[in-house]
Amino acid sequence: MAAVPALVVLYVLVLIPFTPGIGDIRKARVDKPAQILSADGKLLAEFKPSNREWVPLNEISPYMVDALVSTEDHRFYEHHGIDFKRTAGAALRTFSGDRQGGSTITQQLARNLYPDEIGRAPTLTRKIKEAITAFKIEAVYSKQQILETYLNTVPFLYNAYGIEMAARTYFGVSADQLDILQSATLTGMLKGNAYYNPVLNPERALARRNTVLGQMVKYGKLTPAQYATLSKKPLGIDFERQTEPPGPAPHFAQQLRRWLIAWADRNDYNVYSDGLVVRTTIDARLQSMATAALTQHANQLQGIANGAWSGRNGCNAGNDLFRTFMRETPDYKAARDAGANDQDALKHLASDHAFMRGLCKTKTEVQAGFLAIDPRNGQIKAWVGSRDFTDEPYDHVQQARRQPGSTFKPFVYGAAFANGAKPTDTFIDQPVEIPVKGEEIWRPDDAEAPTNKPMTLRDGIAWSRNRITAQLMMQVGPDKVARLARAMGVRDSQLDPVPSLALGTSPVTLKEMVSAYSTIANDGEYIEPRMVTSIEDSKGNVLAEFASASPQRALSASADRTLIDVMRDVVNRGTGSSIRSRFGIRADVAGKTGTTQGNTDGWFVLMSPQLVAGSWVGFDDGRVTLDDYWGQGARSALPIVGDFFQRALRARVVDLRARFDTEVAPGVFETFRQNLNAWIEKLFGPTPKVEAPVKRAPVQAQRAAPASAPAPEVAASAAAGVSAASEAVPSASAPTAASQPYEVGLPPIIAPASAPVATSPHLPQEPALAPTPTPDDAEPAPGGPAAQYTPPVQQQPGQ
Template sequence: MCVVQQSPRSQALWARIQPLWQRLRTWRWQWLVALPALGLLYVLVLIPLTPSISDIRKAKLEQPAQVLTADGKELAIFKRSNRQWVTLGQVAPAVIDALIATEDHRFYDHFGMDLRRTASSIFYSLQGDLQGGSTLTQQLARNLYPEEIGRSASLNRKLKEAVTAFKIEALYSKDEILETYLNTVPFLYNAWGIEMAARTYFDKSAAKLSVIEAATLVGMLKGTSYYNPVRNPERAVERRNTVLSQMAKREVLSQADFLRLKKQPLRLNFERQEAPSGMAPHFAQQVRKWLIDWADSEGYNIYADGLVVHTTLDARMQSMATQAVRNHTKALQSIANTNWSKSDGWRNDNPLVQSMVRESSTFAALREKGQSAPDALQALLKDKAFMQQLRQDKTRIEAGFVAMDPDTASVRAWVGSRDFAVDAYDHVQQARRQPGSTFKPFVYGAALQDGLSPDDERVDTAVEIKLAGGEVWRPSDAGAPSGKRMTLRDALAYSKNTITAQLVQEVGPAAVAKLARNLGVRSSHLDAVPALALGASPVTLLDMTNAYGSLVRGGQYRSPLIVTRIEDRNGKLLAQFAPHAAQKAMDLQDSYALIDMLRGVVDKGTARDIRRRWGIKDDVAGKTGTTQNNADGWFILMHPQLVAGAWAGFNDARITLRSDYWGQGARSALPMVGDFTSRALRSKDIDRHVRFTEPESSQWWANLKEGVRHRLTAWWGDDIQPTASQPARKTVPAALPQPEPVPVHPAEPAQEVIEESTPALPAPSAPEPVPPADELDVWMNQWSGPAAEPASSTDYEATPPAVLGRPLNKP
């Protein structure tokens, strides 16, 4: 016999624990009573933490928010899901029989929780055979309130589910519970509820479902993805037959019918149910995000409280914008298809094409299966269907368009992409791309703030700016520098990079960035480096258009406005929203002077097609923009009553139109704005006769500044006059601060510093410089399909991304 000798320390510890252990043994019967009491107490605590009775009522009486345009047209309905509510009488009896027989055959005998089934589920689960014990009412509670109840496999979740089920049983009749369940259960492919499921998988209403079709849909409820009849037909048939056997077991289906039906094949008539996108789906998404925040703060539910939301969008202008984008991007797509044909740019030996193949999810899947990188690449390059789909996705022209009322900053039209169903990515508010020369007005605006006037001159000469790390930035234009003097007004009209670079040295990149932010470029990071002057920092189209709108408001910034008022279902006003308070961003005289300079862009500069091609003779001003290799085309136009901006390009900035003619902002983005604006003028949505209002004191201020300059010249001599080599106001620091690098998209290699080009200028001695007429302008106005490109262009401008990296693209 072996005796274990305890150490003195162990003996002392046991001496302390033994009395407590003896006491617990005497309390064993008390614990049998205390544990259920504690459980009951915990359940009582959970009651106020689970969905309230009023919430459950709202789930059944759901009234989604209705969103209207400014002129009363329906824009969107904010449903919780894509479903159509049907009554039990509108559902085939076979569906109800299959559901109860399979999911909860004692449904009419319990009060929300089946204790026998729960005990059985616990017994088998403890033996390793996991089984579900939830009743239909418990499943309904989980489906209606996934966030409040949760989906984790825990006792706490099951108790919350049970408490909510008891509440539902106390409020609803059994038929109401069945009806709510069948109308809220998800069936994949954006189909919620039995009606949308019937239409999706069998192209018929729920009332016309056969027994075998009903069994198929009910069988999916065990696991919609696993038993998906579209992707996993064999599993779906097996599960369907299980449902049929349960129906036979519960005697709602005869044995003979069961034996006959289980041999039937799976006959689907599948059609994906797309949620209606409406006239402005990207704008509606922005309204939804804003409305959710507002409703949460005010105690409303956008899916159940029947809110009526009035927005700023104009239905007629939205239609004009959509048509303008559709028409022009269709023409650009023809050019892209030609330039990226299999015989031209889209070749298997093209390193860019091979790089895109390696970046695809299909390539990654082959690598995961064990294929080597070279073998996977070659396999996909030979896969015609894959390569065709990749080319279609990568070379699809995309666009963004937004129009705003400059007085209130109200959004009037918003087109986020060519087709929301194909690409839901929003190129107005989400996408950040380099703006090219559309950023130059902020440089000239900073120069005006610094005391320069539009008629001051600079010499068109080569510029070299040293950057950190020993790099040198040499911005240039299409032609060699003329060495002649040019007014700032003409330099902006012709988008002269050399003079813009001189100005950013004089005023400093930080001043340019500050002005851009003050005017409205607030949601994007701006790097205060010299290349910022030519549009190196990616920005959004919404920010840029609103910033131009700030100029029309006399240098006053307002946040964009999208909602004007909210009413309840009975028309009672719940909230009203005035335009956001204006913030002074720029002096009134300077903002008007900058608009006057931008008039020259459409009168004689890079945007003169606004007048020549689109026949707009009204008082307008604007700016084009084009980035490196024509990856991005921009144009923003200002009218006293409307500001409109457009962007055109590809989601992947490495893909371009491969055309120095069609890739320019003047020909890729400007036609969308020109088409829209000309339609708005013809329809009298904006007034043809209104003009930008010149500040009353502007002439007085200009005369004062000129008088001070003459007086200073008389005192100090001619040295006070500004020259290209000697700025009049300040000296440039020897070393400009460098920002943190902008993140480069993984798919985009680093780029060298490049040069930007501008239209060729006439001889400086001419009384009014006018670029030579493009010999293809007349032909272009009548163009309706791809054609040979001209050998050269007079309206070319490109932006150096250079040291700051490429644009940030669609993730």
């Protein structure tokens, strides 16, 4: 018989190394979540393991402590982790068939803190590990510290951890305001959160609360007379789920959390308890400006979308597209599984007003993303992933992949300039036919009829002409364009090296596009975007510093400067000219608009020497679009970026005087040629000028009659809900660089920011054309412009 106790002791000794160490226990009580700070020292987020707010014991109602000790462990102040009397009594009752729990508050805390190390199964091994850990906790903590830790770590359902969140969730008060009844109710839940849930099971919760009040009478914390009065009162639940405030940069923080957890794991730190201080690249001022600009303009676009979908051809069963949405829901499937035919199922769903409103809101919610990067060092300065993180946590900056449309064209022009092309080189603006796979023919088109006249590359990108870009793509080659785009920053998304890539048919992320444009703004050198500058411990000691990544040459400086110079024309006189006319931005900027087929996606990216900012606007379901007017990137995405830059310049966060260096140093051959010409002129006089031959497109082209129609007049127009953004309109015979002198630098401002804006009813569209279908064979819109249906774009919801 003596061998049995010896074996028990030996078994206990064997288990000791498999329980948490004293060092781990000392760390466990310290709840110091990582603090995420902006570059200017503002708090962006705190990384907590759960929705919990730690409060010291002196800020917790004494009624809560009395109720807890009286009910869960009335000898708490007498034992050292294990109540042997209670344990023995519980064991006897269990053996007799009446299972009882005998865990002390300290043992319960051990389970709460170390569920994986101790285990969850009701076995002898678990009970021994629990007891060993409880002894260790008692050796490290005082009784007051144990109570504080227990009350701050215990779960109370509905993502409420700790007494502070529980008090707010169930009674709308703080932990120090809990009265006797409220304290007894919360204590009663500890026996079984779900079973005694006061929201779903109020009768059980009331009975359990009165049991707790009885325990308080038994151990002298309450008089019988008080019990008689209190036990008759209702629960008085004031339930409201508690959500963590999203913070000023929630999508950025969400991406950063993943990175930081991986870093902490590699370096043996705990994100949730070691008090790390993470200093990020975000500028709190720019973040606030970006959020305000995106919210304001996306809300205005939402008003337009709501108006378009509110009519008889909007969100109702009479709309072919909306009927398709209805058929895709689980509710429709359930109705069909129950035996209803298609017509009856749709009729039943159409009569459910809550269902129809919810589906309409889900499908017609305008979404947007915004990102700003300092091109000089790759620091991310502002990140807005959606209109409202609480409603839409999906990140349209890094997760969403959408076709970039004409914002992809600068890679085609950049590759051409790297091959020696000049902005004054010309292609004929004519119908283009490009053979693709098999016997298919790709026919890129523009909103404007072909002129059959020469157009310079400078005008081609300013007016975002698809026919010119397609011809240039065939001269450069899709493979070279795809390689350049990857080198410049489009490094995570798959780029299909086909001719239509020139018009942005391969889906990419907004982060990739802004990163690539930052390469353009940085003299052709790619710098990997970064989020963090340093990490410190809770005492301010620097644990790690993160310098900018080494620059990688993606495009020669001369080709890049030429590209910036021609992209200035986009905002000076082209499709992005409302940056000047509407927003009055006088800084040296360059950029590009983008609109995909059917107006599914609107893009705009703007570059300055100190900041590059881009925005995407659209719907999560690509079958829903804005109309031909508001769906264009110049009217959906550009105003967000324009508003942001206007705010940043006014606040002097961005220097108005900063200029791009676009002086291109002549090469050795060019220098020799200039010197030779000067020597010849000196000896023999000036050389007569010879007109350069027109460069013909190296593609199959259809002959078309010369266009002689004059340019459409620009008429003033206004649409309800959003101020019209002025967008330069190319004439049917857009001027070439030869016929219209071009001055490098900044033009005079067309109109002040407050002046009426002239717009055209015939703006150039920029469809991102896949080889099939072409814009001409897109399916017509069922039910008017609000319900336009286009073949689904290639879309990947995540990375």
